[in-house]
Amino acid sequence: MTTSILEKKTMQLSQTALNISPSGIRKFFDIIAQMPDCISLGVGEPDFVTPKKIIDAGIQALQNGKTQYTSNFGMLELRQAISAYLEKRFSVTFHPENEIIITFGVSEALDLALRAIINPGDEIIVPEPSYVSYHPNIQLLYGVPVPVITTMENEFQLKASDVERVITQKTKAILLNSPNNPTGAVIPWEELEKIAKLAKQHGFFVITDEIYSELIYDQAPRSIASITDIQDQIIFLNGFSKSYAMTGWRIGYVCANKEAIEIMMKIHQYTALCAPILGQIAAIEALKNAEEDKKRMVDEYLRRRNLITRRFNEIGLQCHAPGGAFYVFPNISSTGLSPEVFAERLLFEKKVAVVPGNVFGITNYQNVRAAYATNYDKIKIAMDLIEQFVGDLR
Numbered sequence: 001m002t003t004s005i006l007e008k009k010t011m012q013l014s015q016t017a018l019n020i021s022p023s024g025i026r027k028f029f030d031i032i033a034q035m036p037d038c039i040s041l042g043v044g045e046p047d048f049v050t051p052k053k054i055i056d057a058g059i060q061a062l063q064n065g066k067t068q069y070t071s072n073f074g075m076l077e078l079r080q081a082i083s084a085y086l087e088k089r090f091s092v093t094f095h096p097e098n099e100i101i102i103t104f105g106v107s108e109a110l111d112l113a114l115r116a117i118i119n120p121g122d123e124i125i126v127p128e129p130s131y132v133s134y135h136p137n138i139q140l141l142y143g144v145p146v147p148v149i150t151t152m153e154n155e156f157q158l159k160a161s162d163v164e165r166v167i168t169q170k171t172k173a174i175l176l177n178s179p180n181n182p183t184g185a186v187i188p189w190e191e192l193e194k195i196a197k198l199a200k201q202h203g204f205f206v207i208t209d210e211i212y213s214e215l216i217y218d219q220a221p222r223s224i225a226s227i228t229d230i231q232d233q234i235i236f237l238n239g240f241s242k243s244y245a246m247t248g249w250r251i252g253y254v255c256a257n258k259e260a261i262e263i264m265m266k267i268h269q270y271t272a273l274c275a276p277i278l279g280q281i282a283a284i285e286a287l288k289n290a291e292e293d294k295k296r297m298v299d300e301y302l303r304r305r306n307l308i309t310r311r312f313n314e315i316g317l318q319c320h321a322p323g324g325a326f327y328v329f330p331n332i333s334s335t336g337l338s339p340e341v342f343a344e345r346l347l348f349e350k351k352v353a354v355v356p357g358n359v360f361g362i363t364n365y366q367n368v369r370a371a372y373a374t375n376y377d378k379i380k381i382a383m384d385l386i387e388q389f390v391g392d393l394r
């Protein structure tokens with residue numbers, strides 16, 4: 001009998017990596033990929049193609065021979081454009097020379113932020129439900145995610161008083177995401193101010209993942225990073241994937257004080273070297289010339305949000321109208337099904353994909369996430385199918 005090479009002690013895989021649960025979303029994506037006629041409200045990716053002028057800038061760059069590495073920090077022109085954008089949109093100041101690194105999407109920006117601050121055993125407060133990567137990223141660094149639950153009754157808005165309750169001597173940071181994936185909730189400004197006070201008082205970092213900050217409805221965008229009192233404690237993450245439909249170009253950025261950026265740069269230069277030049281050139285074009293394209297997409301998301309929220313409530317699945325992103329998080333407990341069974345049966349019986357809400361952290365939410373990054377007419381059909389599905393259960 002032959003023994004597997006992996007059974008040898010010297011060949012055993014990392015226990016830390018083995019302990020990480022695989023993404024609950026991935027399982028659904030694999031099934032959806034085998035079902036070409038399925039309507040997917042599952043994937044958190046814009047259905048739009050990157051605006052043409054951004055694509056053209058990328059093609060032009062290639063034709064001009066732009067195929068090299070850039071500075072480890074990323075192109076200065078892009079950092080300058082980002083700095084100007086942040087100042088204009090949020091009244092937030094980060095210096096292009098030494099307070100911004102261009103990364104492989106917000107994914108790498110998040111990883112750099114966490115690596116730069118976590119020592120084993122440090123606690124990171126994570127409001128729930130949360131983006132699927134937050135818990136595993138913290139755990140891979142031997143940090144401890146500390147959940148703070150947000151509720152449907154409060155439209156999933158984070159309350160500073162709930163944050164205060166979980167602060168300990170080991171609290172290293174809070175990881176905010178507003179607008180939120182998967183609920184679309186926007187943290188009210190008064191709560192951000194209170195959270196900033198807590199951060200000041202207890203001395204912890206505020207990592208703010210603002211990847212959905214361009215997709216905001218019914219209110220003016222504001223960032224906790226504009227609170228100058230905690231400027232040195234802020235690590236600001238943003239990117240181009242969602243706002244400009246540029247997921248495949250892999251461009252994000254992290255901004256922080258120059259000491260924190262220096263530490264992140266040490267990690268970034270050894271692990272990634274620099275973000276792809278093509279994406280960086282496209283991102284410059286996006287910031288400089290694609291305002292109207294962005295607005296067109298945001299207006300369309302808003303139209304879809306109004307449709308999908310109305311339809312879920314009509315069907316009897318309680319759903320709040322979120323202030324941002326492109327997700328709704330309806331409660332499905334009235335169906336008597338668990339979120340996994342609901343999502344699985346909906347997929348196999350009606351060919352509509354949603355994601356069970358309990359994959360977004362450790363709280364057992366009786367909700368599903370539906371992304372409206374799918375065209376309006378398909379959403380209409382999907383909602384009719386969900387209505388039939390729920391009707392059949394009753």
Ligand SMILES: Cc1ncc(COP(=O)(O)O)c(C=O)c1O
Pocket residue numbers: 044104105106107108131177181209211239240241247251252
């Ligand atoms: C909250 C949040 N942060 C970060 C990311 C990663 O985005 P990127 O494509 O920039 O790596 C996502 C992607 O879905 C997200 O939802």
